[in-house]
Amino acid sequence: MRRYTLGIGDREFVVDVQELDADHFEVAVGDKRFEVTLHGDEDLPEARIAPALPAAASVAASPQPSAPARAAAAGPQAVKPRTAGASLSTLAAPMPGVILELHVKAGDRVERGQAVAVLDAMKMHNLIGAPRAGVIAELCVAAGQAVGHGDPIVRFAD
Amino acid sequence: MADSGTLGLLMQGLNHVTPQSLVMIGVAGVLLYLGIVRKYEPLLLLPIGAGCLLANLPLSPLVAEDGMLRVLYDMGIRNELFPLLIFIGIGALTDFGPLLENPRLVLLGAAGQFGIFLTLLLALLLGFSRPEAASIGIIGAIDGPTSIYVSGLLAPHLLGPITVAAYSYMSLVPIILPPIMKLLTTQAERRIRMPYSQRQISRRTRILFPIVVTVLVGTLVPFATPLIGMLMLGNLMKESGVVERLTQASSNEIANAVTLFLGLAIGSTMVGSEFLKPSTLAILVLGLVAFTVDGIAGVLFAKLLNRLSGGKLNPLIGAAGLSAFPMAARVVQRVAQEEDFENFLLMHAMGANAAGQVASVVAGGVLLALMGAG
Numbered sequence: 001m002r003r004y005t006l007g008i009g010d011r012e013f014v015v016d017v018q019e020l021d022a023d024h025f026e027v028a029v030g031d032k033r034f035e036v037t038l039h040g041d042e043d044l045p046e047a048r049i050a051p052a053l054p055a056a057a058s059v060a061a062s063p064q065p066s067a068p069a070r071a072a073a074a075g076p077q078a079v080k081p082r083t084a085g086a087s088l089s090t091l092a093a094p095m096p097g098v099i100l101e102l103h104v105k106a107g108d109r110v111e112r113g114q115a116v117a118v119l120d121a122m123k124m125h126n127l128i129g130a131p132r133a134g135v136i137a138e139l140c141v142a143a144g145q146a147v148g149h150g151d152p153i154v155r156f157a158d
Numbered sequence: 159m160a161d162s163g164t165l166g167l168l169m170q171g172l173n174h175v176t177p178q179s180l181v182m183i184g185v186a187g188v189l190l191y192l193g194i195v196r197k198y199e200p201l202l203l204l205p206i207g208a209g210c211l212l213a214n215l216p217l218s219p220l221v222a223e224d225g226m227l228r229v230l231y232d233m234g235i236r237n238e239l240f241p242l243l244i245f246i247g248i249g250a251l252t253d254f255g256p257l258l259e260n261p262r263l264v265l266l267g268a269a270g271q272f273g274i275f276l277t278l279l280l281a282l283l284l285g286f287s288r289p290e291a292a293s294i295g296i297i298g299a300i301d302g303p304t305s306i307y308v309s310g311l312l313a314p315h316l317l318g319p320i321t322v323a324a325y326s327y328m329s330l331v332p333i334i335l336p337p338i339m340k341l342l343t344t345q346a347e348r349r350i351r352m353p354y355s356q357r358q359i360s361r362r363t364r365i366l367f368p369i370v371v372t373v374l375v376g377t378l379v380p381f382a383t384p385l386i387g388m389l390m391l392g393n394l395m396k397e398s399g400v401v402e403r404l405t406q407a408s409s410n411e412i413a414n415a416v417t418l419f420l421g422l423a424i425g426s427t428m429v430g431s432e433f434l435k436p437s438t439l440a441i442l443v444l445g446l447v448a449f450t451v452d453g454i455a456g457v458l459f460a461k462l463l464n465r466l467s468g469g470k471l472n473p474l475i476g477a478a479g480l481s482a483f484p485m486a487a488r489v490v491q492r493v494a495q496e497e498d499f500e501n502f503l504l505m506h507a508m509g510a511n512a513a514g515q516v517a518s519v520v521a522g523g524v525l526l527a528l529m530g531a532g
Contacts, residue, residue: 023351039353094502095354113499122253122508124488129499149354 090140090152091131097121099141104154108136117141117153134158174216178430185428186211189322198329202302202421206322209425220426227426230419235317235427238310240420241303242388247413248303248515249392250405252483254367256509259357262463263475263506267513269459270479271521273298273451277444278525284440289313292525294441297324298448299518300331301481306424307385308522312529318428319438323445330449331485336493338453339477347464348497350472352506361397368394375520382523389519452480456510472503478510481518487511 004015016028023038093099101118104110110130117128137157141147166173189207193200213221220227234240257263278295286294293309293316305324309317327334340348368390376383395405460476474494478486487507494503 023349039351094500095505121502121504122256122484122487124484124491124504126491126502126504127495127499131500 088132089156091116091128091154091156093119093147093149093151093153094126094128095119095121096146096148097126098146099143099153100125102139102141102143102154104136104139106136106138110134110136119147119153128153132156171216176216176430178434179214179216181434182214182428182430183211185433186214186425189425192326192329199325201417202325203329205418205421206325206425206428209422210318210428211425212422213426213429221429227422230423231426233423234416234419235306235310235423236314238307238384240416240423241307241310242384243416244303244413244420245385245388246392246395247409247416248483249368249389249394250396250409252389252393252512252515253508254393254512255359255364256505257512258359258363258367259355260506260509263509264513264517265463266456266460266476266479266510267515267517268479269476270452270456270481270510270514271299271517272455273448273453273480274518274521274525276451277448280447281440281444284444286437286440287313289529290316292529293320294444295448296320296522296525297327297441297445298452299481299521300324300328300449300452300486301515301518302328304385304481304518304522306420308525311526314427315432316437316441318424318433319441320445321424322428323442327445327449328482328485331482332489332492334446334449335453335477335486335489338450339457339474339490339493342454342457343461343473345497347461347473348494349501350464350469351498351501352470352472352475352503354502354505364397365394368397371516375516375523379520379523379527381526382520385519385522386516389515449480453477456480456514472501472506475503475507475510478507479514479517481511481514483511483515484508486514 001016001018004013004017006013006015013029018026018028020026020035025036025038027034027036097119098121099117100120103115103117110116110133112131112133113129115127116130116136119126119128135157136154138155140152140155147153186207189203189210192198193203193207209227212218213227218227219225222228234243274295275298276295277298278291281291281294282288289312293305293313296305296308297320299305299308302321302324306317306321309320313320372383372387372390375386379386392405392408395401395408456476456479457473458476459479460471460473463476464471464473472494474490478490480486487504487510490507490510491502491504494501
């Protein structure tokens with residue numbers, strides 16, 4: 001457990017970061033608790049930092065404490081989103097390759113982990129699962145299309 | 159009326175059936191079964207099985223002087239031509255991009271060769287001669303052409319069992335590696351995510367890489383020059399993009415034809431008097447030891463790197479440090495995804511795997527240098 005006491009303006013926040021797993025942290029800001037997944041950790045001189053909060057977390061993420069949460073993440077265990085420009089509203093390609101199959105269509109409801117697409121990378125077929133439960137709003141790629149790292153594959157409606 | 163002499167001539171084949179040749183035909187049957195039914199490296203085990211079958215038929219003209227299998231052996235195995243031709247094709251199929259993006263993975267490739275040297279020592283203890291022990295150890299390179307190349311130079315009489323062991327264990331990578339990986343890592347370690355680094359590698363770097371590696375390795379380990387030179391020639395052709403036809407020919411037509419010739423010729427070396435010895439069994443067991451130790455050393459070394467890097471490196475990718483490109487990397491990806499479907503280690507594993515490919519070639523060269531082969 002690591003405690004950060006941070007001042008923003010004239011307010012003071014106490015942020016506790018508890019390591020649950022190599023990439024899972026419990027972050028407590030005041031009396032609010034968040035389960036945070038660490039997708040990457042590197043030193044960037046001018047990084048924009050925001051923790052990725054899984055929607056399935058036991059506590060609903062409320063938008064208010066985002067400022068202190070960001071501040072907490074700015075500590076040694078910096079938390080940043082998986083890819084630049086992508087958030088939980090999209091499923092992004094984890095590596096470059098070619099989309100071989102899409103198992104969903106716009107309007108489908110998917111569960112977390114449900115197969116969404118098959119990505120051929122380095123001649124291996126990789127199953128890409130939904131990062132969270134939700135409704136697919138839009139397919140961003142077609143089967144046979146090449147994608148780069150971080151390119152959106154599908155967009156979620158909510 | 160046929161006298162006994164004429165009858166003897168007609169029955170020559172039957173009269174020359176020996177128990178040994180019958181056993182070897184049985185071995186050929188096993189190889190064919192493994193290739194056709196179990197689909198273990200069928201491209202190699204089928205021709206090897208066929209070569210073994212043909213060579214062990216009574217009085218087989220194929221292995222007599224100027225027989226086809228003998229000609230193939232003289233043409234490409236005795237002088238090492240075939241494994242080198244195959245290496246051009248492997249180079250043309252290998253993508254060193256992931257390794258260039260993350261050069262420290264070279265260390266994992268080196269660790270994945272540990273089994274070679276441990277097995278060499280074990281083989282010496284079991285009473286094999288030094289060149290024989292080195293040839294058996296090279297099974298730990300988990301790379302068929304390298305094994306054929308080294309044992310062809312050092313111990314040609316063991317070529318059959320060593321090649322069969324090397325290719326059999328290569329095909330067993332998806333079966334043997336995962337239990338080792340799971341045994342040596344914790345669930346938390348297997349779940350360590352390694353985001354794709356996305357460093358753009360310039361075309362110039364990709365073209366210079368095979369040239370620099372050839373010069374460097376060739377200078378440091380001259381015995382590795384033929385292998386590394388052909389591997390990197392194939393890669394240079396691929397990355398340069400200007401000789402598409404040669405790249406295609408090397409990785410398809412030439413590699414396919416040579417694979418057939420190589421398999422047949424290797425199979426023809428498996429004749430009863432040479433193959434049916436306790437040493438063959440010892441080679442199969444030692445090969446398995448070499449393979450297992452490679453996997454263990456790779457994962458343990460990756461665990462060490464994980465500590466040094468502050469927990470950022472998933473130790474699973476250490477298992478890709480042995481050769482068997484690209485199968486070992488795929489196995490790593492599969493095991494990682496079993497734990498966490500959002501974890502994609504493939505690119506990192508490919509980097510370690512390509513490093514293992516180069517490292518096993520270098521290890522082969524080092525062995526040849528140690529044995530003073532020419």
